[in-house]
Structure formats: C-alpha cells, structure tokens
Amino acid sequence: MNKKEKTNLMKNIAVECILKYIGSTNSKKTRKDILDNATKIFNEKCKQSKIAIVKKTESRSYIGMALNDLLIDKTLFNKNGVISKIEEDKIIVDKAKCRTILLDLLKKKEYKKADLYKTIIKELGADKTTNKQDDNEIKEYIGNLLSFYVNDCTLEIYDNKYRIKNKINEKHPTKPISETEFKEKFLSRLHENGGSFFERFFANVLEKYFTLTGRTVWDCTVSGGSNDGGIDIKIKLSDDLGFVDEIMVQAKCRINSQVTENEIRNFYGAMNAIKASRGIYVTTSTFHPNANKLLHSLDNCVGIDGDGVFNLSKKVLYGMKITHNGYTFDEMVFDI
Structure with missing residues (x-):
C-alpha cells in the first residue's frame, strides 16, 4: 500500500x-x-x-x-x-426588530393578537423553519410587549384589537407659542405619550446630538421594556481619533416624582456590570438633591432632567419647530 x-x-x-x-x-x-x-x-x-x-x-x-x-x-x-449531524432549524430572534415591526404594523391599522403573531413570525422568517421554538419565543416576547405598551398607554385594546392610542387633541398648540409655555407642554406631552415613546424619542435625540458634535454613531438600540435590567438605550460611538465609547442610558418618563439616590446607585451598578464606559440617567422630571450629589461625584455618569431634555431637543431641533413667532410641535415625531 x-x-x-x-x-x-x-x-x-x-x-x-x-x-x-x-x-x-x-x-x-x-x-x-x-x-x-x-x-x-x-x-x-x-x-x-x-x-x-x-x-x-x-x-x-x-x-x-x-x-x-x-x-x-x-x-x-x-x-x-x-x-x-443536523443544523438547528431555528432563527435567532432579534428583539429590537420585533419591537420595530410591531409598532410599524400598528401605525398602519388595528390588529388582533393572533394576527400580529402570524405577521411578525412571517416578517422574521420563522415561518420557514420546522423548529417551533423560535415561533414560541416570538409570541412570548410580543405578548409581553403588548402588555407593557397597554400599561404605559402607548396602545389600547378596542373590539379585541390592538391599536395606537390617539393622544393628539386640542390642548396641543398648533400655533406658535413662547419658549416658556411650550417647554411645559413639551414635557407634559412626552409624559403623556408613555415610557416606551420617551425611550425611542430620547434615543433619537442622542443619536442626532452625537452626530452633530462630530462623533460617529455605530449603534443606537432601544432595549427597554418590562425586563430592561436598568438599561433602556445602548449606544456605541467613536470619535475622529478612534476612541470608542459604549454608553448606557436609563430613561424615566415622570412628571412629579423625583429620581432618588438609590435609583442612581442601581443604574450605576447595572452599567458597570456590563462594562459600559459611560452612563446617562435621563428623566422628564427632576433629581433629588442626594441623587444630584451622587451624580456629581461620578466621572462617567451624568443626569439629565426635564430642562436638559428640552434643551437637548432644542439643540438638535427634534420634536419641535422654531420660527420667529415661537415654538410648535413637530407632529411627525409625536404622532405615534
């Protein structure tokens, strides 16, 4: 041989x-x-x-x-x-994509829960797999999202169908008003639209801000929901020198309730647990003095209150239109 x-x-x-x-x-x-x-x-x-x-x-x-x-x-x-011997016949469920598809579908028309399941499973390609584990994972996640969005008033159920809750009414000014008057209505409307809307809104504000200030945003993902683990928004960006930052954001949509020192500690622990380089705690309300004191002692974590949200939105011109006559809402942003 x-x-x-x-x-x-x-x-x-x-x-x-x-x-x-x-x-x-x-x-x-x-x-x-x-x-x-x-x-x-x-x-x-x-x-x-x-x-x-x-x-x-x-x-x-x-x-x-x-x-x-x-x-x-x-x-x-x-x-x-x-x-x-056998390739596992299932897809990896992209939860961010699930959430986007769900809201895009409901912006167009009302859906029964079963029809949402069927449509989203097809959109993600899980209908082509023989393994039903991915179907069940999608159904469980969409079910949790629907409950969350109903609870925070983003969605409502009418005749056994889910639909976007209409929140635009006559109390929102259509004619330009002063900055002071508009800021109060602006923060009130953010709160009215619910926590999930605020998370998406502020993610867009941050992405525009970082781009405007010369950073390259590689990823900006809204990861909030009932199981967000203290992190609602994840951002990865770099500057002209090549330094990379991974920024984690906790977003609280409140009117009267202040952010406490303990909430800051919990968030700071969560961002450090996943080795984030920086953290932002944002709220539409204010911070308790002890929470402010703690934030000022941290080099890599900042707090943004309602005034800060308004000023940052104004800087990037998101959610509002400004003319010499005053301020109005950009309904393309607020029409959820």
Missing part, C-alpha cells in the same frame, strides 16, 4: 469513527470531545485491522482532517462550538 492509498484509507476510517462517536450519545460535543474520543475509536479500529500507526499524534491528525472535511461538506454542523 503506497502513501496516498494509506492516507485515503485512514481518512475513510477516521470519518467512520467520527460519525460513530457523534451518533453514540445525545450529549453536546465540542471539537475537543470529538478529537479525544474518536481518536480512541480510530486507534482501536486500526489495531483490529492490523494497520500500524507510526506516531501517537498521527491518529489525532487523521481525525482532525476528517472532521474538517465533514464540516466543509455540511455532513456535520458547528454552531457556537457545538458539533452535530
């Missing part, structure tokens, strides 16, 4: 040993598991067939080459370091 014939024979035996080991147990198998255990099977098989192994590492090398071939020709699949 020449060298080429021996190599082909060894690779065929190695393939057989790998597939035998893969099929012998239901436990998850890593590349190291396969190299270690299939090599033992390979050595035993070579011994039975009276095929001599020149070096100890030779058999492991054949197993490694055969495993690479099986992965390349899609006989085996590697997902997150776990190797199996």
Whole structure:
C-alpha cells in the first residue's frame, strides 16, 4: 500500500469513527470531545485491522482532517462550538426588530393578537423553519410587549384589537407659542405619550446630538421594556481619533416624582456590570438633591432632567419647530 492509498484509507476510517462517536450519545460535543474520543475509536479500529500507526499524534491528525472535511461538506454542523449531524432549524430572534415591526404594523391599522403573531413570525422568517421554538419565543416576547405598551398607554385594546392610542387633541398648540409655555407642554406631552415613546424619542435625540458634535454613531438600540435590567438605550460611538465609547442610558418618563439616590446607585451598578464606559440617567422630571450629589461625584455618569431634555431637543431641533413667532410641535415625531 503506497502513501496516498494509506492516507485515503485512514481518512475513510477516521470519518467512520467520527460519525460513530457523534451518533453514540445525545450529549453536546465540542471539537475537543470529538478529537479525544474518536481518536480512541480510530486507534482501536486500526489495531483490529492490523494497520500500524507510526506516531501517537498521527491518529489525532487523521481525525482532525476528517472532521474538517465533514464540516466543509455540511455532513456535520458547528454552531457556537457545538458539533452535530443536523443544523438547528431555528432563527435567532432579534428583539429590537420585533419591537420595530410591531409598532410599524400598528401605525398602519388595528390588529388582533393572533394576527400580529402570524405577521411578525412571517416578517422574521420563522415561518420557514420546522423548529417551533423560535415561533414560541416570538409570541412570548410580543405578548409581553403588548402588555407593557397597554400599561404605559402607548396602545389600547378596542373590539379585541390592538391599536395606537390617539393622544393628539386640542390642548396641543398648533400655533406658535413662547419658549416658556411650550417647554411645559413639551414635557407634559412626552409624559403623556408613555415610557416606551420617551425611550425611542430620547434615543433619537442622542443619536442626532452625537452626530452633530462630530462623533460617529455605530449603534443606537432601544432595549427597554418590562425586563430592561436598568438599561433602556445602548449606544456605541467613536470619535475622529478612534476612541470608542459604549454608553448606557436609563430613561424615566415622570412628571412629579423625583429620581432618588438609590435609583442612581442601581443604574450605576447595572452599567458597570456590563462594562459600559459611560452612563446617562435621563428623566422628564427632576433629581433629588442626594441623587444630584451622587451624580456629581461620578466621572462617567451624568443626569439629565426635564430642562436638559428640552434643551437637548432644542439643540438638535427634534420634536419641535422654531420660527420667529415661537415654538410648535413637530407632529411627525409625536404622532405615534
């Protein structure tokens, strides 16, 4: 037997040993598991067939080459370091995309819950998979979002259908008014539109602000909801020198209730737990004096109150229109 014939024979035996080991147990198998255990099977098989192994590492090398071939020709699949015969037939559910699709659908018309499930599952491509785990994950997340948006008055239920709650009425001025008068109505309307609207609103304000001040925004994601873990907005940006910042934001849409020192401590702990470089705690109301004192002692965390929200929105001209006659709402922003 020449060298080429021996190599082909060894690779065929190695393939057989790998597939035998893969099929012998239901436990998850890593590349190291396969190299270690299939090599033992390979050595035993070579011994039975009276095929001599020149070096100890030779058999492991054949197993490694055969495993690479099986992965390349899609006989085996590697997902997150776990190797199996069958590729897991499910999608990774993008929760941010779920939320965007849900709100975009409801801006156009009313939907029953079952129709929302069906439409969003199709939009995400989960209808094409045989594994129903992704369908169930989407339904659970959309169900939680619907409950959250109803509770914070973004949505309402009418005749068993979900719809965007109409919040535009005659108390919102259509003619220009003074800055002082408009600021009060501006903050009141932010609160009226609910927490989820405020999170999206302020994310857009920050993205415009950072862009206006020369930073490049690589990602700006609203991650808030019932299980936000203290983080509502995540921003990744860089400056002209290449320095990268990951900024976490907690957003509280309130009118009379002040942000407490304990709330700042909890948020600061959450942002440090995920190694954020900076943090912003924003509210439409104000901060308790002790909360302000704590914020002033932190180098990488700032607080923005209602006045700050208004001034930042004014700086980037978002949510308002300004003329020489005064201020009016930009209904394209507030028409949720």
